[in-house]
Amino acid sequence: MLLLSGGTGSPKLLGGLLLYCSGAQVTVIANTGDDIWISGNLVCPDLDTVIYTTAGIVSERWWGINGDTFRTHERLASLGQKEALIIGELDRAIHIFRSDLLRRGATLTDATHTICASLELAAKILPMTDDFVPTTIVTDKGEMHIQDFLVKYQQAPSVSQVRCRPGKMTKEVETALEECRSVVIGPSNPISSIGPILNVNGMRKILKDRFVIGVSPIIRSEPISGPAGKFMESRGLPVSSLGVAEFYSDFLDALVVDHRDDISQSDLPDGIELFRADTIMYGIEQSKKLATEIVRILAHQS
Ligand code: GDP
Numbered sequence: 001m002l003l004l005s006g007g008t009g010s011p012k013l014l015g016g017l018l019l020y021c022s023g024a025q026v027t028v029i030a031n032t033g034d035d036i037w038i039s040g041n042l043v044c045p046d047l048d049t050v051i052y053t054t055a056g057i058v059s060e061r062w063w064g065i066n067g068d069t070f071r072t073h074e075r076l077a078s079l080g081q082k083e084a085l086i087i088g089e090l091d092r093a094i095h096i097f098r099s100d101l102l103r104r105g106a107t108l109t110d111a112t113h114t115i116c117a118s119l120e121l122a123a124k125i126l127p128m129t130d131d132f133v134p135t136t137i138v139t140d141k142g143e144m145h146i147q148d149f150l151v152k153y154q155q156a157p158s159v160s161q162v163r164c165r166p167g168k169m170t171k172e173v174e175t176a177l178e179e180c181r182s183v184v185i186g187p188s189n190p191i192s193s194i195g196p197i198l199n200v201n202g203m204r205k206i207l208k209d210r211f212v213i214g215v216s217p218i219i220r221s222e223p224i225s226g227p228a229g230k231f232m233e234s235r236g237l238p239v240s241s242l243g244v245a246e247f248y249s250d251f252l253d254a255l256v257v258d259h260r261d262d263i264s265q266s267d268l269p270d271g272i273e274l275f276r277a278d279t280i281m282y283g284i285e286q287s288k289k290l291a292t293e294i295v296r297i298l299a300h301q302s
Contacts, residue, residue: 001184002027005186010187028123137163
């Protein structure tokens, strides 16, 4: 099972999938367009959430590590260093470890492997690329890193463009894609979380040869959370599951939408089959139910 993931909706689904599949059966390719250097360390918000979810230590309140403390962050603030994200001590230890490995010549893929091995994780967790390709948002307040848009500006500016930079596909990502029969695209922001993964050189072409199932992060015309609406409008896409299907239409085979969505099969582009499920994951029980549905659909394909 191979999952493409951002940092909120897809990790919730991952929690459910891990109750079904053994870790060794799961590979995740995570978005790194959100990555940002803070206080000398590389912070990889989506990659880390995937790691913490797999390790069973994620805090779904702030997407860092459960039980973390924030004294270093507060001390830095009192020294005049305002960090772009609120970072806990346990989380920061991962960033320090990773950045040290990078400075000694490791790739992000190597560093992620070392972190996962230290945490004894069986799942394979891969950054989408080893290149640093930060996503920027072009707004009426200027062009800014996506983290500044989300945190400093609280998603308020109007958006004219989401700029994802192309990264080179790593050997590890290529091999993972070659070895899988099907790919799950979690309910993540299509433009800013999945978009950067699709922008990795050669990705869309490989996905065309796989069975790809996506879960919509939108019900009717409302994203469940976050700026997906603004970002989709900036691409000229409708803010709906149809917009999600259109964005993925060159490779998507199946789309899971919520029972409450008003989209029907005839609305979808040719070649995409519609499935319905409860897609809002308030907790692990709903994640498990949605994961069951996806595993069931995939079993019928093989
Ligand atoms: P980010 O990296 O923090 O932006 O997180 P993602 O892109 O992975 O997730 C954000 C997207 O997930 C938003 O567009 C939400 O609408 C969607 N989302 C969040 N929770 C859920 C959920 O429980 N179910 C579904 N279907 N979508 C969700």
